[in-house]
Amino acid sequence: MKKFAAALVTMMSTSVWAHDFNTDSCDVNLNSGMHINHQVIEFTKHDKTLYKIVGKDTLIVADNEVYLAADQQALVADYAASIRAVVPQVKSIAIEGIALATEGVNLAFNELLGEGNNLGSKLTRELELLSNELDNHLSLEQGINFDENGVIGEDFLGEDFEQRVEETIETAIQESLGSLLIAVGQEMLFAGGDMEAFEARMENFGSDIEQQMEARAALLEAKADTLCQSIHLIDQAEEVLRSEIDELAEFDLLTVTTKSAHKA
Template sequence: MCRILLLVLCVAGSAVSQPVAAHYSCDVDLNYGVVVEGERIRVLKDYFTVYQINHQQQLFVGGNWLKLDDQQARLVTDYATGLHAVIPQVTLLATTGIDLAAESVEQMFTSLLGNEHDSYEKLNAAMKHIKKMVRVKFRYKHTFYYLGPSYIEELEEFEDNELMAPLSKTLTTSVGSILTMLGAMDSDRFVVDEVEMATINERLAHYAATSDSIGPPALTTLPEKARWYCDFFVKLDGMEQQMKRAIPELAEIDLITLPQHQESN
């Protein structure tokens, strides 16, 4: 029976990092926290500001304002514009999308095995725990958006359960894990409430419109949006590598991390 339950989670496309339906994986992660607040971007380590960009052009590293030449200024502006657009959108997508993802897993479970199965309460508890963790890592209020750094977060309380052990090690709240979870959903099996999806699209379109139209096409599905954001983080990583080479003070600061850094064209 447990093999059947694991298959349910895989087919749902939102419970493991490599679901049967799509085998999609987003390998983007963050080494630091990022705050977008109005016209200010702060990169944080343990609540200490590592560097800050004001109005997408003024760069402060370790509290010191750097005088930039034209090339450096262009790199900072391009990078800050991208961060300023994508952080609020991914924050919203994660906090809203995790509810939809949890619902899809639970609905798939109950449709096949019913809510009286022995493992249902464990699954339900795991989903509630993950949603709580996401709301700690991804936070927003008015014009304040926070996306936290990546670190190992396992559901230790479920490791002694044959069903929950794989779930405990694959459902983390890193940026890459959340985008993997959402991006791997099989649209043929995942039914999103039309009102909720319209709300997500409307808000994401608003952020994109106020950020030089940086964002996924308005009518794309939830998985397509997640994949778009993952691809955009890869582009931002290329910008970051250029910026680090051009500005010595940033050389040792790596916000976005990939298995193998890619340079932008």
């Protein structure tokens, strides 16, 4: 039964997350901590401020405001606006990823246990709590903190995001083994006790779910690709700042590598 539960987790996580963030085509490295809100964008290293942008275009390096010419102010303002604009993109993709996982979970367990089953309802509640938590943490009003490893906040999403969702699903399954045992028994009865027929039925069941989820996942993948391009443009803007403002020349804090564009 434990293997069956693990198989369900694998099946659902594969169909739900396979088209999520395409890490093979977008590798983002943040080489500093970062705090973002509506008023300040601050970059830190070892709890020390490297530089910050206050308001729209005020640049402060080593606690000193840097005099900027008009064209430099425009570059700083565009850079800050681009960083703030990417926050809702990140939030949207993460929350839609959870919604996709929730939909996959319900498709799976409604098929096995019937509409309105307790396991599907429990998982939906747990994933919605995770979604709400994410919504609260990714808020410019509240302020967003990334540590030097790119982790949001002190503990939030400290583990891999996908793993956290999978653990939520697996825990709920383990707490509902009785219902699942009955469902598996019924499926085996439908197969006349033939294990090969049962396995084939379960494989078809998984394939059906995967097909239903693929179109939805493709939309999420397109958003992830757009996000990747947005972050890549921020990386390019950082390079321009470093070349145009002497005080920022040493700060190469963001590195993005994509299939279509590689930064040396």
